[in-house]
Amino acid sequence: MDNRSKLMVGNWKMNGGLTANAALLAEILQGLPDVACRAAVCVPSVYLPQVGELLSGSALAWGAQDVSAHESGAYTGEVSVSMLRDMGVRYCIVGHSERRLYHAESDVVVATKAQRALAAGITPIVCVGESLAEREAGQTEAVVKRQLAAVIQANGHCISEIVLAYEPVWAIGTGLTATPEQAQLVHAVLRAQLQAASEHAERVPLLYGGSMNAANAAQLLAQPDVDGGLIGGASLKAADFLSMLKTASR
Numbered sequence: 001m002d003n004r005s006k007l008m009v010g011n012w013k014m015n016g017g018l019t020a021n022a023a024l025l026a027e028i029l030q031g032l033p034d035v036a037c038r039a040a041v042c043v044p045s046v047y048l049p050q051v052g053e054l055l056s057g058s059a060l061a062w063g064a065q066d067v068s069a070h071e072s073g074a075y076t077g078e079v080s081v082s083m084l085r086d087m088g089v090r091y092c093i094v095g096h097s098e099r100r101l102y103h104a105e106s107d108v109v110v111a112t113k114a115q116r117a118l119a120a121g122i123t124p125i126v127c128v129g130e131s132l133a134e135r136e137a138g139q140t141e142a143v144v145k146r147q148l149a150a151v152i153q154a155n156g157h158c159i160s161e162i163v164l165a166y167e168p169v170w171a172i173g174t175g176l177t178a179t180p181e182q183a184q185l186v187h188a189v190l191r192a193q194l195q196a197a198s199e200h201a202e203r204v205p206l207l208y209g210g211s212m213n214a215a216n217a218a219q220l221l222a223q224p225d226v227d228g229g230l231i232g233g234a235s236l237k238a239a240d241f242l243s244m245l246k247t248a249s250r
Ligand code: PEP
Pocket: 011, 013, 167, 171, 172, 173, 174, 175, 209, 210, 211, 212, 230, 231, 232, 233, 234
């Protein structure tokens, strides 16, 4: 599977349980022989040992949803990159809007998390996106560029090793989806910004996230700069997630 094949990532958020995880993954694994895109699930960190064991040797990678900006020490409740590496994760989401919003994560903190992940050999899935108020104020481009600039500044030439996800905040978990044209416009802006920072920018997968589902995935994925999806709610249903993986395999 080449680096240009689509990348589809499920974000389970704070959902799941030992029994439900096993059932969901068993059903997804059954359908994987028909899938030709790259795929991963980002799960709550306590379930990484279980998920790693269930997915080991399969074509479905696993990842975390966040990581500490600190290396180790007195940071109660946090999980470090070396701990994630012990769990065999390939990916780690950083800067999801729910972290930026509910945990006051700044652009600099998000950039540091991406840096820590890269240094540990884990691919950060860096999320950027504007709120509804910012979109309505005509600030979409400025916001996503500011968020990405912090990550570029902290990571220099390593920037081509990240995965970037455009997730308009107003589309996450709301049932509202950016139109394919809206998504493409922002993706093109982000691609240009990456190109200005690295000659290898073409290899950065640009994912769209925000109420992507089995019905709208094909149109979004058909856009030239949409290289895959970051999928929340619809990744919790095996049939829907598999359907999107198959769409991304075409
Ligand atoms: C997400 O959590 O990253 C996401 C895109 O969620 P949803 O698909 O549920 O909008």
